[in-house]
Amino acid sequence: MSKKPAGRKRHNIWESTDLRQEQHDAKRRLILKQAAILFADRGFHETTIDQIAEALHVSKPTIYYYIDSKEELLYDIAHTGLADLNEALSRDQNAGLPAIDRFAQFFTMYGRLILSEFGVCLALISDRSLNPQSRRRLRSLKKQFEITVRKIIDEGRQDGTICVDDPKIFTFAVFGAFNWAPQWFSSKGSSSSDQVIADLLEIFRKVASQGLAVRQ
Amino acid sequence: MSKKPAGRKRHNIWESTDLRQEQHDAKRRLILKQAAILFADRGFHETTIDQIAEALHVSKPTIYYYIDSKEELLYDIAHTGLADLNEALSRDQNAGLPAIDRFAQFFTMYGRLILSEFGVCLALISDRSLNPQSRRRLRSLKKQFEITVRKIIDEGRQDGTICVDDPKIFTFAVFGAFNWAPQWFSSKGSSSSDQVIADLLEIFRKVASQGLAVRQ
Amino acid sequence: MSKKPAGRKRHNIWESTDLRQEQHDAKRRLILKQAAILFADRGFHETTIDQIAEALHVSKPTIYYYIDSKEELLYDIAHTGLADLNEALSRDQNAGLPAIDRFAQFFTMYGRLILSEFGVCLALISDRSLNPQSRRRLRSLKKQFEITVRKIIDEGRQDGTICVDDPKIFTFAVFGAFNWAPQWFSSKGSSSSDQVIADLLEIFRKVASQGLAVRQ
Amino acid sequence: MSKKPAGRKRHNIWESTDLRQEQHDAKRRLILKQAAILFADRGFHETTIDQIAEALHVSKPTIYYYIDSKEELLYDIAHTGLADLNEALSRDQNAGLPAIDRFAQFFTMYGRLILSEFGVCLALISDRSLNPQSRRRLRSLKKQFEITVRKIIDEGRQDGTICVDDPKIFTFAVFGAFNWAPQWFSSKGSSSSDQVIADLLEIFRKVASQGLAVRQ
DNA sequence: TATGAATGAGTCTTCATTCAT
DNA sequence: AATGAATGAAGACTCATTCAT
Numbered sequence: 001m002s003k004k005p006a007g008r009k010r011h012n013i014w015e016s017t018d019l020r021q022e023q024h025d026a027k028r029r030l031i032l033k034q035a036a037i038l039f040a041d042r043g044f045h046e047t048t049i050d051q052i053a054e055a056l057h058v059s060k061p062t063i064y065y066y067i068d069s070k071e072e073l074l075y076d077i078a079h080t081g082l083a084d085l086n087e088a089l090s091r092d093q094n095a096g097l098p099a100i101d102r103f104a105q106f107f108t109m110y111g112r113l114i115l116s117e118f119g120v121c122l123a124l125i126s127d128r129s130l131n132p133q134s135r136r137r138l139r140s141l142k143k144q145f146e147i148t149v150r151k152i153i154d155e156g157r158q159d160g161t162i163c164v165d166d167p168k169i170f171t172f173a174v175f176g177a178f179n180w181a182p183q184w185f186s187s188k189g190s191s192s193s194d195q196v197i198a199d200l201l202e203i204f205r206k207v208a209s210q211g212l213a214v215r216q
Numbered sequence: 217m218s219k220k221p222a223g224r225k226r227h228n229i230w231e232s233t234d235l236r237q238e239q240h241d242a243k244r245r246l247i248l249k250q251a252a253i254l255f256a257d258r259g260f261h262e263t264t265i266d267q268i269a270e271a272l273h274v275s276k277p278t279i280y281y282y283i284d285s286k287e288e289l290l291y292d293i294a295h296t297g298l299a300d301l302n303e304a305l306s307r308d309q310n311a312g313l314p315a316i317d318r319f320a321q322f323f324t325m326y327g328r329l330i331l332s333e334f335g336v337c338l339a340l341i342s343d344r345s346l347n348p349q350s351r352r353r354l355r356s357l358k359k360q361f362e363i364t365v366r367k368i369i370d371e372g373r374q375d376g377t378i379c380v381d382d383p384k385i386f387t388f389a390v391f392g393a394f395n396w397a398p399q400w401f402s403s404k405g406s407s408s409s410d411q412v413i414a415d416l417l418e419i420f421r422k423v424a425s426q427g428l429a430v431r432q
Numbered sequence: 433m434s435k436k437p438a439g440r441k442r443h444n445i446w447e448s449t450d451l452r453q454e455q456h457d458a459k460r461r462l463i464l465k466q467a468a469i470l471f472a473d474r475g476f477h478e479t480t481i482d483q484i485a486e487a488l489h490v491s492k493p494t495i496y497y498y499i500d501s502k503e504e505l506l507y508d509i510a511h512t513g514l515a516d517l518n519e520a521l522s523r524d525q526n527a528g529l530p531a532i533d534r535f536a537q538f539f540t541m542y543g544r545l546i547l548s549e550f551g552v553c554l555a556l557i558s559d560r561s562l563n564p565q566s567r568r569r570l571r572s573l574k575k576q577f578e579i580t581v582r583k584i585i586d587e588g589r590q591d592g593t594i595c596v597d598d599p600k601i602f603t604f605a606v607f608g609a610f611n612w613a614p615q616w617f618s619s620k621g622s623s624s625s626d627q628v629i630a631d632l633l634e635i636f637r638k639v640a641s642q643g644l645a646v647r648q
Numbered sequence: 649m650s651k652k653p654a655g656r657k658r659h660n661i662w663e664s665t666d667l668r669q670e671q672h673d674a675k676r677r678l679i680l681k682q683a684a685i686l687f688a689d690r691g692f693h694e695t696t697i698d699q700i701a702e703a704l705h706v707s708k709p710t711i712y713y714y715i716d717s718k719e720e721l722l723y724d725i726a727h728t729g730l731a732d733l734n735e736a737l738s739r740d741q742n743a744g745l746p747a748i749d750r751f752a753q754f755f756t757m758y759g760r761l762i763l764s765e766f767g768v769c770l771a772l773i774s775d776r777s778l779n780p781q782s783r784r785r786l787r788s789l790k791k792q793f794e795i796t797v798r799k800i801i802d803e804g805r806q807d808g809t810i811c812v813d814d815p816k817i818f819t820f821a822v823f824g825a826f827n828w829a830p831q832w833f834s835s836k837g838s839s840s841s842d843q844v845i846a847d848l849l850e851i852f853r854k855v856a857s858q859g860l861a862v863r864q
Numbered sequence: 865t866a867t868g869a870a871t872g873a874g875t876c877t878t879c880a881t882t883c884a885t
Numbered sequence: 886a887a888t889g890a891a892t893g894a895a896g897a898c899t900c901a902t903t904c905a906t
Contacts, residue, residue, distance in 0.1 A: 020889070023889095024889085024890090027890095042344055043342050043344040043345070044261075045261040045345075046344055046345070048874090048875060048876085049875080049876065049877085050875080050876095058891075058892090059891065059892045059893080060876090060877090060892085060893095061877090061878080061879085061891070061892055061893085062890075062891055062892070064876090064877070064878080065889090065890065065891070065892095069876080069877080070875090070876070070877095124342070126259050126340070128258060128259040128262050129259070129261075129262070164419075165415070165418065165419075166415055169412065169415040169416060169419070170419060172393070172396060172397070172400055173393040173396075173416055173419050173420075174393075175396060176392045176393040176394070176395065176396025176397065176399075177388070177389040177390075177392040177393050177396075178392070179392065179396055180388060180389075180391060180392025180393075180395055180396065181388070181392065183392075184388055196385065199381070199382055199385040200385060200388075200389055202381065203380075203381075203385070203386060203389050203423050204389075204423075206422075206423050206426050207419050207420075207422050207423050207426075210422050210423075210426065264899090264900065264901085265900080265901065265902085266900085266901095274866075274867090275866065275867045275868075276867080276868095276901090276902090277866065277867055277868085277902090277903080277904095278865075278866055278867070280901090280902070280903080281865065281866070285901075285902080286900095286901065286902090287901095452868070455868095456868085456869090459869095474776055475774050475776040475777070476693075477693040477777075478776055478777070480895085480896060480897085481896080481897065481898085482896080482897095490870075490871090491870065491871045491872080492871085492872095492897090492898085493870070493871055493872085493898090493899080493900085494869075494870055494871070496897095496898070496899080497868090497869065497870070497871095501897080501898080502896095502897070502898090556774070558691050558772070560690060560691040560694050561691070561693075561694070596851075597847070597850065597851075598847055601844065601847040601848060601851070602851060604825070604828060604829070604832055604848075605825040605828075605848055605851050605852075606825075607828060608824045608825040608826070608827065608828025608829065608831075609820070609821040609822075609824040609825050609828075610824070611824065611828055612820060612821075612823060612824025612825075612827055612828065613820070613824065615824075616820050628817065631813070631814055631817040632817060632820075632821055634813060635812075635813075635817070635818060635821050635855050636821075636855075638854075638855050638858050639851050639852075639854050639855050639858075642854050642855075642858060672886095696878085696879065696880085697879080697880065697881085698879085698880095706887075706888090707887065707888045707889075708880090708881090708888085708889095709881090709882080709883090709887070709888055709889085710886075710887055710888070712880090712881070712882080713886065713887070717880075717881080718879095718880065718881090719880095
C-alpha cells in the first residue's frame with residue numbers, strides 16, 4: 001500500500017490508524033450532513049436511507065456501516081448541532097460583558113446554528129421520531145439553552161441592560177422567532193444569514209432595552 | 217349531493233336529506249378534529265388511520281367513507297383552520313382602528329387559531345406530506361396572512377402607530393414567535409392561552425411603538 | 433349478505449358474529465398449519481412469509497392480519513401442538529390403569545403429536561428463533577411432559593409394571609427416539625404412523641418390563 | 649498446493665512450506681471449531697460470520713481467507729465429525745467380537761462424536777441450510793452409519809447376540825436417543841458424557857438381548 | 865353507513881460476501 | 886495473511902387504501 005507522501009519516520013502504523021479513524025469520522029460526518037440536508041429539505045419520513053446513500057454515491061449498507069439506524073442519524077444530527085453550539089458558546093465566554101451583549105452573542109450563535117445544515121433539523125424536524133430516551137436527552141439539552149437565556153435575562157435585569165415583563169414568555173418568543181427562520185430564509189435571497197440574524201436580534205434588543213431608554 | 221328522492225315512513229326526520237347532510241358533516245368534522253388532536257400530539261407520520269378510527273370507536277373504512285386520503289385529512293385540517301381565521305378576521309373588520317390595534321387584533325385571532333386543535337397542526341406539522349398542489353394552496357393562504365400583516369404594518373407607518381425597521385423580518389419574527397407557542401404552551405399550565413397571546417403580543421407591540429414613544 | 437342456510441330465527445346477528453369469529457379462527461389455523469408444514473419441510477429461516485402466503489394464495493399482509501410476527505407463528509404452532517397434546521392427555525385420564533399402560537398411552541399420543549403437522553415443528557425446529565420469554569414458556573411446557581413421564585415411571589416401579597435403571601436417562605431416550613421420528617418417517621412409506629409409533633413403543637416397553645419378565 | 653519454490657533467508661522455518669500449510673490447517677480447524685461451538689449454542693442462522701470472527705479475535709475477511717462460505721463451514725464441520733467417526737471406527741475394527749459388542753462399540757463412539765463440538769452440529773443443526781449436493785453427500789455419509797448398524801444387528805441375529813423385532817425401527821430409535829442427547833446433556837451436570845453414553849447404551853442393550861435372556 | 869378482510873407498494877435493516885490495500 | 890470498507894440480495898414488517906358484503 002503506497003502511503004500518500006511516503007511513510008513518515010516512526011509511528012507510521014499509528015499514523016495510519018489515526019488517519020483511518022480520521023477518514024472514518026470524516027465520512028460519518030459527511031453522511032450526517034447529507035442526511036441533515038435531505039431531512040431539512042424533504043422531512044424525516046419523506047427521506048429514505050436509499051436517497052441519502054444515493055446522494056453520496058454509495059450503497060445503502062454503506063450508510064449502515066457508519067450508523068446503526070435511521071433514528072440514530074436524526075439524533076446524531078441534532079446532538080451534533082447542539083454540541084457544536086455548546087462548544088462555540090463556551091469558547092467566547094465573555095462573562096464580563098453586559099447581559100444584553102451576552103444575549104446578543106448567544107442568539108448570534110444560536111442563529112448561525114439554526115441556519116446551518118445541522119441546526120435546521122432542530123427547528124424543522126420533530127423529535128417525535130426518536131425513542132423516548134433520545135428525545136429526553138435532546139430536550140434536556142435544549143432546555144439547557146433556555147435556562148442559559150433566562151439567566152442572561154435575569155442578570156440583565158440586575159446590571160440594568162435588559163428590561164422585559166415576562167422573561168419566560170420573552171425567551172420563548174425569541175427562540176420562536178429564530179426557530180422559524182429556516183422556514184423562510186433562503187441562502188439565495190438578498191440578505192445573508194448573518195444579516196438576518198442581526199435583524200432578528202435587533203427586534204428583541206429593542207424590546208429588551210425599551211424601559212431603559214427613558215433613563216438614558 | 218341529492219340523496220334518493222323519498223324518505224322511509226317513520227324516522228324520516230333522521231333520514232331527511234338535510235339532517236343526513238348535517239350528520240355527515242358533523243361526523244366528518246369529528247374525524248378532522250380527532251385527527252388534528254392526534255397529529256398535533258404524535259405527528260402526522262406517527263399517527264395511523266387505525267389510531268384515528270380507534271379513538272373515534274369506529275373502523276378504518278368508516279374514516280374512508282368520510283375522507284379520501286390521509287393527506288386530505290391534513291389538508292382539510294389546515295385549510296379549515298385557515299378558513300376559520302379568515303372568517304373571524306373578516307367578521308370584525310375594524311377598518312377604522314389605528315394600525316397597531318388592528319395588528320393586535322390580527323395576532324390575537326391568529327394566536328387563538330394556532331393554539332386551537334386545528335391550528336396546532338399548522339404550526340407543528342410540516343406540509344411536506346402534502347402533494348404539491350395542496351401544499352401550494354396552503355402556502356398561498358398562509359402567504360395571504362403575511363401580506364395582510366405587512367399591509368397593516370405599512371399602514372401603521374403612515375398613521376404613525378407602528379414603527380419597525382424591516383417589516384418583512386418583523387413579520388416573520390412575530391409569526392415565528394406565535395407559531396412556536398404550541399411547542400411549549402400547555403393548557404394545564406398557569407396561564408390561559410389568551411394570557412399567553414396577550415403577553416406575546418405585548419412584546420411586539422413594544423417594538424412597534426418603540427420609535428414613537430419618544431415623540432408622543 | 434345471504435347467510436348460508438338462510439337466517440336462523442333470532443340471534444342471527446350474534447350468530448353471524450360467531451360465524452365470523454369461527455371463520456377467523458379457522459383461517460388463522462390454516463395459516464398456522466401451512467406454516468408448520470413449510471417450516472417442517474424447509475426450516476424456519478428457509479421459509480419466508482411470502483412463501484406461506486403464496487402457498488395459501490393470499491398476499492403477505494394477509495398473513496400479518498392474522499399474526500403479529502413470524503416468531504409468533506412458530507410459537508403458536510408449537511404451543512398449539514403442546515396444548516392439543518395436553519388436552520388429549522387429560523381427556524382419557526385412565527388413572528386406574530397400570531403405569532406401563534399409561535406410559536404406552538402417553539407415548540402413543542405423543543407420537544401422534546410429533547408426527548402431526550404441528551408436532552413436527554416441535555421436534556424439527558429449534559426454539560432459538562424465539563424470544564427468551566416464548567422460549568421459556570415452551571420449554572416449561574415440554575418439561576411438564578418430561579415430568580409426567582417420570583412420574584408414570586416412578587409409579588410403575590411401585591405398581592411393579594415398570595423397571596428401569598435410570599428413569600431420567602430412560603425418559604430422555606424415549607423422547608429422543610420419538611422426536612427423531614419426523615426425520616425419517618414418511619407418510620408415503622409402507623408403515624402407517626400409528627404402526628411406527630407402536631413399534632417404537634414396543635422397544636421401550638420391552639426395556640421397561642425386562643426385569644419383571646422373570647417373575648411372571 | 650505448491651507454494652512459491654524458495655523461502656526467505658531467515659524465518660524460513662516459519663515460512664517453510666510444510667509449516668505454512670500446517671499453520672494454515674491449524675487455523676482453519678480453529679475456525680471450524682469455534683463455528684461449531686457457536687452453531688451448536690445459538691444455531692446456524694442465529695450465528696453471524698462476524699460473531700465467529702469476533703470470538704477468534706480476527707476480522708471477518710480473515711474467516712473468508714480460510715473458508716469459502718458459511719455453508720462450507722457447516723458442511724465441513726459435519727463432514728469432519730463424520731470422517732473422524734469413520735476413522736475411529738475403522739481403527740478398532742474388532743471384526744471378531746460378538747455383534748452386540750460391536751453394536752456397543754459403535755454407539756460408544758457415535759455418542760462421543762455426537763457430544764463433541766463437531767458432532768453436536770450433526771444432531772442440532774438442520775442440513776437444510778446446505779445446498780442440495782452437500783446435503784446429499786452428508787446424508788449419504790449418515791446413511792452409511794445406519795447401514796453399518798443394521799448390518800451389525802443382522803449379524804447379531806445370526807451369532808445370537810442380538811434380538812430385535814424390527815431392525816430398521818430399532819436402529820432409528822437408537823440414533824434418535826443419541827441424537828437427542830445434546831439437547832439435554834450438559835457437561836456441567838453430574839454425569840460425564842461417557843457415563844451418559846453408557847447409560848443410553850445399556851437401555852438398548854437390554855432390548856437387544858431381551859429374547860435371548862430366557863434361552864440362556 | 866359501516867366493517868372484516870385483503871393487498872400493493874414500499875422502507876428499514878441484516879448479512880454473507882467481496883474489494884482494495 | 887489480514888482487514889476496513891463496501892455492496893447485492895433478500896426478508897420482515899407497516900400502512901394507506903380498497904373490496905365485498
